[in-house]
Amino acid sequence: MRITQGTFSFLPDLTDDQIKAQVAYCQGNGWAVNIEFTDDPHPRNTYWDMWGNPMFDLKDPAAVMYELGECRKVHGGRGYIRISAFDASPGWESLRLSFITDRPTEEPGFALERQEGEGRSLRYTTRAYAANKPAGERY
Amino acid sequence: MNIATPPPQRSGRYDAGVMKYKDMGYFDLDYQPKDTDILACFRITPQEGVDADEAAAAVAGESSTATWTVVWTDRLTACDKYRAKCYRVDPVPGAEGQYFAYIAYDLDLFEPNSIVNLSASIIGNVFGFKPLKALRLEDMRLPVAYVKTYDGPPTGVVVERERLDKFGRPLLGATVKPKLGLSGRNYGRVVYEALKGGLDFTKDDENINSQPFMHWRDRFLYCMEAVNRAQAMTGEVKGTYLNVSAGDMEQIYERAEFAKQLGSVIIMIDLVIGYSAIQSIAKWARRNDMILHLHRAGHSTYTRQKTHGVSFRVIAKWMRLAGVDHIHAGTVVGKLEGDPATTRGYYDICREPYNPQALQNGLFFDQDWASLRRMMPVASGGIHAGQMHQLLHHLGEDCVLQFGGGTIGHPMGIQAGAIANRVALEAMILARNEGRDYMAEGPDILAAAARSCTPLAQALEVWKDVTFNYASTDTPDFVPTATAA
Numbered sequence: 001m002r003i004t005q006g007t008f009s010f011l012p013d014l015t016d017d018q019i020k021a022q023v024a025y026c027q028g029n030g031w032a033v034n035i036e037f038t039d040d041p042h043p044r045n046t047y048w049d050m051w052g053n054p055m056f057d058l059k060d061p062a063a064v065m066y067e068l069g070e071c072r073k074v075h076g077g078r079g080y081i082r083i084s085a086f087d088a089s090p091g092w093e094s095l096r097l098s099f100i101t102d103r104p105t106e107e108p109g110f111a112l113e114r115q116e117g118e119g120r121s122l123r124y125t126t127r128a129y130a131a132n133k134p135a136g137e138r139y
Numbered sequence: 140m141n142i143a144t145p146p147p148q149r150s151g152r153y154d155a156g157v158m159k160y161k162d163m164g165y166f167d168l169d170y171q172p173k174d175t176d177i178l179a180c181f182r183i184t185p186q187e188g189v190d191a192d193e194a195a196a197a198v199a200g201e202s203s204t205a206t207w208t209v210v211w212t213d214r215l216t217a218c219d220k221y222r223a224k225c226y227r228v229d230p231v232p233g234a235e236g237q238y239f240a241y242i243a244y245d246l247d248l249f250e251p252n253s254i255v256n257l258s259a260s261i262i263g264n265v266f267g268f269k270p271l272k273a274l275r276l277e278d279m280r281l282p283v284a285y286v287k288t289y290d291g292p293p294t295g296v297v298v299e300r301e302r303l304d305k306f307g308r309p310l311l312g313a314t315v316k317p318k319l320g321l322s323g324r325n326y327g328r329v330v331y332e333a334l335k336g337g338l339d340f341t342k343d344d345e346n347i348n349s350q351p352f353m354h355w356r357d358r359f360l361y362c363m364e365a366v367n368r369a370q371a372m373t374g375e376v377k378g379t380y381l382n383v384s385a386g387d388m389e390q391i392y393e394r395a396e397f398a399k400q401l402g403s404v405i406i407m408i409d410l411v412i413g414y415s416a417i418q419s420i421a422k423w424a425r426r427n428d429m430i431l432h433l434h435r436a437g438h439s440t441y442t443r444q445k446t447h448g449v450s451f452r453v454i455a456k457w458m459r460l461a462g463v464d465h466i467h468a469g470t471v472v473g474k475l476e477g478d479p480a481t482t483r484g485y486y487d488i489c490r491e492p493y494n495p496q497a498l499q500n501g502l503f504f505d506q507d508w509a510s511l512r513r514m515m516p517v518a519s520g521g522i523h524a525g526q527m528h529q530l531l532h533h534l535g536e537d538c539v540l541q542f543g544g545g546t547i548g549h550p551m552g553i554q555a556g557a558i559a560n561r562v563a564l565e566a567m568i569l570a571r572n573e574g575r576d577y578m579a580e581g582p583d584i585l586a587a588a589a590r591s592c593t594p595l596a597q598a599l600e601v602w603k604d605v606t607f608n609y610a611s612t613d614t615p616d617f618v619p620t621a622t623a624a
Contacts, residue, residue: 003374007307008569010337010561012591018569025572043304043376084306091492091510094297097307097572112371120360124367124402128374 001109003041006082006099016065019083019101023061026085031096032056033064034086035071039079039138042110042128051075054086068101076102078139104139142189142197142270143207157208159193164219165205166196170226172243178280179261180503181240182231184273184446192228194270195240199223201265203248220245232616237446239277239503251288254414254461262449273447279456280504287509289460293425295512296490296537299464302404302430303339303376308568309536310339311560312380314519314543318344323353327361329553333546334369334377336557341365342519342541343382345409345436355385355394363401380407380432380465388416395420399427407432407465410454414461421462432517433463445613452481452501455488458514465515471533473521478611479533489514490537498617517541523602524563524595528581531567540564550597559598562588 008014014022026033033055036048051071055064064083071081084098108129115123130138143157152163160166172178179202185194197205203223204213227241250256266274300306315321315329330341341362349355362379369377383394383406391412398406406429408420417433424431441448451468458466468485469477484500490513494506518534519541530540542560549556566588571577577584589596 001372001374004337005304005375007305008565010558010565011569011588014569018573021573022569025574041374043370043374046301046304091513092297094301095306098304099307110371110374112367121401122360122364124363126367126371 001107003080003100003103003107003109005041005043007097008099013103014099014101019068020061020065022097022099023064023083026097027059027061027064029085029087029096031085031087033058034084035064035067035081036084037071037075037079037081039135040128040131041080042126042131048080048082051081072102077104078136079104106139142193153209153211153214155209155211160196160200160205161193163196163200163205163209164222165199165203165225166192167224167226170224170243172226173245175246175282175284176243176280177246177249177257177282177285178504179242179244180277180279181242182237182273182275182277182446183240183271184237186270186272189270191230191238191240192225195225195228195238195242197268197270198240198265198274199225199242201268202242202261202263203244221248223248234616241503246282246284249285251285252290252418254418254457258414258457266447275445275447276449276453278450278501278503279453280506281456281460283507283509286460286507286511289462289511290421290425291459291462291511292431292464292514293421293462294428294430294464296464296515297513299430299515303378305339305376307536308564309531309534310515310539311337311557311564312340312342312517312519312539312541313338313546313557314342314344314541315347316344316543316547318347319350320352323357323361326353326358327365329547330362330379331365331369332553333557334366334379335372336546336554337373337561338377338542338546338557339375340378340380340405340539342380342432342543343407345382345384345434347382348384356397359394359397359401359403363403366403376404378404378430380405382407382409382434383420384409384412388419391416391420392423395423395427395429399429403429405430405432407434408463409434409436411437414457417458417461417463424464425462430464431462432465433458433467435467443612450501450613452484452488455485455514456506459489459508459511463514464512465517465539467519468516468538470518470520470522470530472526472529473518473607478614480615481611481613482533484615486516486534486538489516490535499615501615513537515539519543521545521605521607523605524559524598525582525585525602525605527560527563527567527585528577531564531571532578536568545598545602548601549594550601551594555594556598558592559595562592562595563598 035051038048081102087096113125223244229239231237381398442451469482517539523545546556570584
């Protein structure tokens with residue numbers, strides 16, 4: 001399967017040039033670009049681990065690409081990496097863009113567990129197959 | 140001509156009998172509206188021979204304290220404060236016999252936090268008033284002091300995006316079709332295919348409630364199975380707007396509670412449930428972390444014709460106060476009424492923290508939303524993947540694009556239809572962010588994306604010639620004029 005979180009997951013994996021163009025767009029809008037990684041891609045896992053702080057004052061996409069390269073050296077192929085852009089303007093103060101740049105070669109996906117309840121109601125649990133293993137050994 | 144015939148001799152303002160509305164204190168061109176006044180702009184079409192100023196004063200009178208004759212009991216009140224005042228009358232450009240009447244209402248005329256009270260005053264009696272051929276409420280300015288009495292949308296655009304973990308692109312939806320007749324099990328199949336294919340939401344239609352072919356509980360149960368399955372298949376948060384509209388508030392609450400219990404992230408209501416019911420379910424949604432979708436069922440009966448009724452921009456303003464998160468606001472390019480400039484005005488009302496006056500978009504007043512959350516406008520009705528560049532251009536990225544036929548009608552099936560829409564959307568956003576002129580290059584961008592996506596290629600082929608080019612009935616009266624730099 002292919003996890004389709006993030007803005008561009010339905011397109012072929014972005015090249016570094018394409019990633020850089022998106023980073024330039026974000027910086028041009030005054031947004032802080034942030035790199036995050038995880039090996040727990042549950043759809044409601046909000047807090048991926050941060051690769052350093054959001055790059056608030058950076059205006060050069062090449063610097064973000066350097067950091068992405070460093071992050072890949074450690075986490076590439078062993079989980080997911082995403083880039084997000086944070087907008088601190090009043091009334092927004094949240095993300096404006098978020099897309100996956102790296103994913104593991106094998107994505108085993110999720111099991112859906114159903115617990116039968118009263119009447120015909122069901123309680124659903126989504127569980128990543130990879131999450132059966134301890135963090136750090138999943139992909 | 141006067142609206143009613145006054146007696147020949149009157150010595151005082153409060154003598155029994157009939158007098159002109161203009162002379163009763165409802166007309167004052169020198170009046171300076173206060174920051175706390177509620178302002179309304181009406182389009183009035185007086186009957187033959189009725190003076191426009193007198194007609195405008197009558198609208199002010201009949202929508203505030205006046206009745207057709209003088210009453211001495213006015214003198215028991217601070218009557219001048221409670222009289223609405225028409226402070227400006229302009230002829231409508233290019234429309235003979237029509238006038239814009241601007242009327243100011245003191246804040247104390249209104250109960251806080253009640254759309255029912257606001258609408259009962261402003262559009263209560265006056266729309267049937269005989270001396271007018273037609274009357275339309277074009278726009279309102281709601282003062283900050285009044286806006287602050289409302290809770291507004293329970294979730295808002297930003298928190299909705301955070302909850303769904305979806306940023307930087309319009310959300311994608313589809314209304315399940317055929318809208319009537321599917322059993323719960325079959326209905327859930329459409330939901331599953333569309334969500335698995337790549338849509339974020341599916342939607343009940345406005346008239347799917349609890350009919351002989353499908354009980355509402357059945358629909359909810361099968362839909363949530365579909366949502367959860369699709370979520371596990373994609374690793375992405377999904378939702379389906381479960382329509383909780385019903386014949387009474389008790390049933391609406393019962394359906395909403397069941398949706399919550401099943402873990403739905405969103406419910407929907409129809410505009411026809413009424414303003415009190417909308418404010419009630421908005422409160423419930425806020426208490427229960429539920430996104431609230433509003434289908435504007437019925438609005439065209441009074442919003443579409445230019446001379447009579449209530450403009451949709453007013454309904455949109457009332458709904459932002461009443462508190463819904465999603466509201467259908469037009470597509471520009473689809474099958475339903477929607478001039479681009481007018482639709483832009485609606486979208487701005489939904490999404491902006493402040494609306495400056497923009498006559499070319501039908502916005503007659505500055506409107507400060509006082510940090511009230513934003514509504515997500517929904518574009519639905521006769522749109523397809525081949526229009527993606529136009530949709531993004533006209534509607535921007537904070538909206539829901541709702542492709543019903545444009546998903547389910549795909550020649551290779553529902554999932555293929557969903558894939559086509561999502562790929563077209565992501566390709567367009569990628570291109571826009573790269574700085575490309577995506578409006579001009581739109582068809583090329585789509586064609587390039589279709590080379591690695593057969594479902595998109597098929598969608599572009601099937602719907603390539605489908606457009607809905609009809610003149611709009613509701614268009615702005617003002618065109619921007621170039622000013623010398």
